[in-house]
Amino acid sequence: DAGVTQSPTHLIKTRGQHVTLRCSPISGHKSVSWYQQVLGQGPQFIFQYYEKEERGRGNFPDRFSARQFPNYSSELNVNALLLGDSALYLCASSLHERSSYNSPLHFGNGTRLTVT
């Protein structure tokens, strides 16, 4: 089975631009979570989507938004890019809205965004 797939793998954008990152969860997984990993730090929770609805949001500005489609794939959008948005953006999927320890997160390899 394919794991969590993210596209593109690398992206370079200019300050002020907009970016869209894409994620396809593992087949059968209905929950998608997004994390931002700045160089040298641990991942930080941005969003969780389940059944196309936002179920959780981390401490990120409104420039960050996301959505989930009927096939459970997801997009993360970032507007008005800042240099500080440069990071590895990780997508993770799981079976349920609130997974137990028996249903851990499965992470993709991420999209590395560089803002110049």
Next chain:
Amino acid sequence: AQSVTQLGSHVSVSEGALVLLRCNYSSSVPPYLFWYVQYPNQGLQLLLKYTSAATLVKGINGFEAEFKKSETSFHLTKPSAHMSDAAEYFCAVSDPNFGNEKLTFGTGTRLTIIP
């Protein structure tokens, strides 16, 4: 709010030596704790998880971790390091209101194996 602190951003051990990566947690409720490994240019892979069933947790690749409530610690160990263990390791705690979807990660420990 839950948090984890990883002591030592870089750890170097010789091949065949004991690996010890430290993690302390802060949580207002009994936590679920995790160790993830990240290889270069890859996502995170779950090594092991503590869910209150047993204080000593065995994971993949020979790693294990012991939950010590009195010390609020969840240190990761491996008896004998292998070159393939070189990676970044993250300790994480879950939000009890969110399940495992919302994890709070530590800042990571980069493990280097010396031949």
